[in-house]
Amino acid sequence: MTPPSSHGGFNSIDGPTAPEFNLASPLFQHARQNGKLLALSVDGRNVSYGELAALAQRVARWLTGRPSRPPGFVCILASRSVEAYAGILGTCWAGDTYVPLNPKLPEARLAQLLSMIKPVALVVDDGGLSALTGLALSAAPNRMLTGFGELPPHDPEDRPRPMSAWDIAYMIFTSGSTGLPKGVMIPARAVTCFLNVLSGLYGFRPEDRFSMAHNETFDVSVHDMFSAWNVGASVHVVPATQRMGPLKFIQEKQLTVWGSVPSTAVFLERMNMLKPGAFPTLRHTIFAGEPLPLRSAQAWQQAAPNSSVDNLYGPTECTIFSTWERLSDTPHVTRERGTLAIGKPLPGFEAGVLDESCSFIAPGMEGELALSGPQVATGYFQDPERTAERFPVIGGKIWYRTGDLVFQDASGIYHHLGRLDNQVKILGNRVELEEVEKHLREVCGSDMVAAVPWPVEYGSAQGLVAFVSGTACAPSDVKKAMRSRVADYMVPGAIRVLKTLPLNANGKVDRRELERMLAEEQT
Template sequence: MSETPVSGHGLHERFLRGLALAPSRTAVRVDGESLSYEAAHERALGLAGALLAVGAERPRVVAVLADKSPTAYVGILAALYAGATVVPLNPRFPVERTRRMLTVAGVEAVVADPVGRAALAGTGLALPVLADGGSAAPLDAPLAVLPSDIAYVLFTSGSTGRPKAVPMTHGANHGYFTLLDGRYDFDPEDVFCQNVGLNFDCAMFELFCAWGRGAAVHAVPPAAHRDLPGFLAERRMTVWFSTPSGISFIRRMGGLTPGAMPTLRWSFFAGEALLCADAADWQLAAPRSKVENLYGPTELTITVTGHRWSPETSPALAVNGVVPIGRLHPDHEQVLLDGEKESAFEGELCVTGPQMTPGYLDPADDEGRFLERDGRRWYRTGDRVRRLADGELAYLGRLDAQVQIQGFRVELAEVDHAARRCPGVWNAATVTRPAADGGLELVLYYTGERVPAATLRRALAAELPEAMVPKTYRRVAEFPLNANRKVDRGRLAREAAASSDGRP
């Protein structure tokens, strides 16, 4: 029996809910320009009409190649209104990477701002480009979609260096946001930050949590992080979302003083490990905010676990000073694998449930990432976790963060944790580089005060086995961040390797 459209299951219908709740309120604000729900809706209908007029058939896949701007936000809505799959891309990525992503996703039309147009021109691809509705007739209403239709495609970094295309369905997103509606009390009075890049899955959390409740979304310019309390106060911002890496920068800028961010009601962190010290400082700075540590790969629809920070109970549950990631969402199941054997205590987290992707666009990328077990398909996250006594999960790190040094199994997160306990060290990131004997050796990068290497080495040697004590120590003002504002450990490892043979 063929599938039929189901009212309320399209991702764009989150925006229609907000339109009904707060038609004249702000839907999105970028710098000094604001669009109400009514205005954004009308512009999206117009642009959707133009997309449908591109060819004989409606484009099935539409890229949004734009900086954070009204064009980008309306473009995402317009693609969804046109019944297409939207592919948000960063126009400032290397040209060859952009060309590859446009090709792999099968993009048939592009919504672009001037920066995006220049990026597209550099790819050499001849694709229709739009920025507004032009003279085309606008749609009367968004087109219906099936729960199994693909709402968006996002790209994650692949182990081969080739980005992997992850399609996510309207049905998976409907289930996800329905669950969040029950968990959080967002309303039209809320003001959400839009902090992460639009090509990052957490942007979908920011946009569609807000739009489903008639709340406002404000794009956060990079300069705002230098005086975040002032920016939040000026915008009366109530919902914050970022990767944990941003906390240390805000601390250095003086933004984490007690009570500095009183308007926040909710603060969410995802994308990498959240340290207890950072969560505690953020909670003091935002005393009226509930703080949550969220976890989930793109392949499981944005986030699939959550732990609500409690100064009284969370530190005791932490492993290596990292806030637990919580329990899986309802209707999902987990298996922990130690090698290929199931473990009741610790191992690679494998998940099955309604938020799982149907598989990568390139079936070759599925190899090694999915597990067939008990007649069901499971996604292998590549993350090592520990099941805690209360049933929550503690994040231990990536499988590839476990290395062999002199035959000794070393957890890089454990070295980081020990280093953070050294006086003067704020945060630490341990990487490996080739050693003279043909093996590996550890290099510790840290932020904070300048501490003599001999002092750090003695402190760590008193706590860790010799094989786990780094050979080299490097202070940095701040860790390099990748495009998704996570600590770029790959770059640190490359720098460490380059210096091992005398190169700067």
């Protein structure tokens, strides 16, 4: 079959000649027009557009003052702080590529990433500074910004540098099945297109008050920040300890735009915290990163009667969101899972379903979701083979093969049924089980290991359970060693030691049987 038709394309940007691709440009404009407007509220500190633009511009001057000046990667080893956001904006302002790194990463993982990326500079906040020890410090570049006191002075005439459509705006790392994280490179054109599409859909306003519940290493944060700063609105950073249950935060900050993983709604619903009318100020709610249970979406709608409640789906490789579905009185439900459907492609996207031979199949049949359009990434950092495999050219266009199992119903709505590989989502974070198992094997000194997503509710994993065999390591030691190697959401919550692990017909560890064992224990 030929590729399916496009959903349309208002506000999409074609070609490399569009005038403005620097993500910091709207900040500069708003700072000039009304510098006193609130841009950012974080950790009890309010930062105006004027202040934030001045900080970003000073960071940019520090970056552009380096001896060699082709655009490069600037790692942001900072999170949920003024330094983090000014570092990101300053990198954009300078025309460089920002690469967020979580300061909570273990030293070895951080060192591995820094060695791969070879950044031209590193911006750190207090948390980042304390993460820079041993191997990580050795792998860090010479040019490090560890305190804003050392920045050059502000020059009010200095503007964000022009960027071409194909310059890389940011690079985000996700879990990789080979054991190495994958860097997804997003060009400026893709982000600009994304922001235009979202602005068209939602009509964001300067008086909007956006939540920032995601870490900067999760690409939905790009929407939180830049959808707000594009229109002169403010961003309110949710304290890390309140992200699961942000009831009071939403109320006290009078937020108008909320964005989070659906687990937040599930938790609030379970704890009976979604009282009708609890969130009267919300205008828009955007859930993304994992399946959205219908029941939780409806409970949220009652709590936020003035808000749209949307399910946004999208792989990092297609710049944040690719399809969307709005909760209505007659919702499109994916009955197999009890979740809201992932809906229709966003304007500018084409979507289709592929069979195993990479040919498009008819609506109604199950297969792999493929996406094409101006938001598709440049590819994976230093990995042309994987890029060619996941971004094939079909019918003269570049598509991204998502690895997600879907079908399209008779009304054109897409339904997400799961994964075709062993990738799972834990609170929105992509985790390749093979990567966790690689580390388990090394830690346990045994090949008999398995990582199983558990428990799974509405197609969404709450955590991991590891099964190991043939090891002398105590479970607590395995857990401790895993914490020193991988991000916290990749550390199994429980380690089970068995005499042997069940094998399937191919002689591989049978994860399904292990899941069945866990399910039996629960009943």
